[in-house]
Amino acid sequence: QLQLQESGPGLVKPSETLSLTCTVSGGSISSSSYYWGWIRQPPGKGLEWIGSIYYSGSTYYNPSLKSRVTISVDTSKNQFSLKLSSVTAADTAVYYCASLLGSAFDIWGQGTMVTVSS
Amino acid sequence: QSALTQPRSVSGSPGQSVTISCTGTSSDVGGYNYVSWYQQHPGKAPKLMIYDVSKRPSGVPDRFSGSKSGNTASLTISGLQAEDEADYYCCSYAGSYREVFGGGTKLTVL
Numbered sequence: 001q002l003q004l005q006e007s008g009p010g011l012v013k014p015s016e017t018l019s020l021t022c023t024v025s026g027g028s029i030s031s032s033s034y035y036w037g038w039i040r041q042p043p044g045k046g047l048e049w050i051g052s053i054y055y056s057g058s059t060y061y062n063p064s065l066k067s068r069v070t071i072s073v074d075t076s077k078n079q080f081s082l083k084l085s086s087v088t089a090a091d092t093a094v095y096y097c098a099s100l101l102g103s104a105f106d107i108w109g110q111g112t113m114v115t116v117s118s
Numbered sequence: 119q120s121a122l123t124q125p126r127s128v129s130g131s132p133g134q135s136v137t138i139s140c141t142g143t144s145s146d147v148g149g150y151n152y153v154s155w156y157q158q159h160p161g162k163a164p165k166l167m168i169y170d171v172s173k174r175p176s177g178v179p180d181r182f183s184g185s186k187s188g189n190t191a192s193l194t195i196s197g198l199q200a201e202d203e204a205d206y207y208c209c210s211y212a213g214s215y216r217e218v219f220g221g222g223t224k225l226t227v228l
Contacts, residue, residue: 035215037217039219046121046207046219046220046221046222047156047164047207047209047219047222048219049209049216049217049218049219052215052217060214060215060216062119062216063119063216064119096163096164100217101169102152102169102170103150103152103154103169103170103210103211103217104152104154104166104169104170104209105154105156105164105166105209105217106166106169106175108163108164108165109163110163111163
């Protein structure tokens, strides 16, 4: 049974870089069936797709965030990561990682709240 | 890419049916049969309810069904139950490995 778990700092200062990691258990991140994605949800607002990655390292980003986002994969650790640079208060959100099977996010992590504040 | 358009709220009484719409464009909803729907209870992670427009993952009750016509997808919940009260989000493939979500709909069971 595939499980995903986000980890990383819950507080980031403005203009700095937000870094999160998603650890995959119960399956291999190198599975050819899956892509892996990051989604965020500001408090009281809707979901926003941030980007996706394949185990080979191919990445796909939301055009509105592309200039600030880097998603990477570490197959040896069964993890993939998110970096979001030059953060502002508008980046305050719950960040979710999820497995992408076809075009559906079928398994989600529990989410981690990241607050941007000095 | 712009968010897909959903009604902010819908409501229904137990046992009734409700339908939530999700309107996009020919570049997303209308262009691909890759619409998914997610249920989110307060403080919880979203849960996949429908994928590929009308397919249900294992374990999702058949009270939940999906359809699409043109640039609009729909989620129908029949036989409403109290536990169906939640936020619902649609999501569509938008080409070039991009995904776009709807703004979300709050379902109230009266």
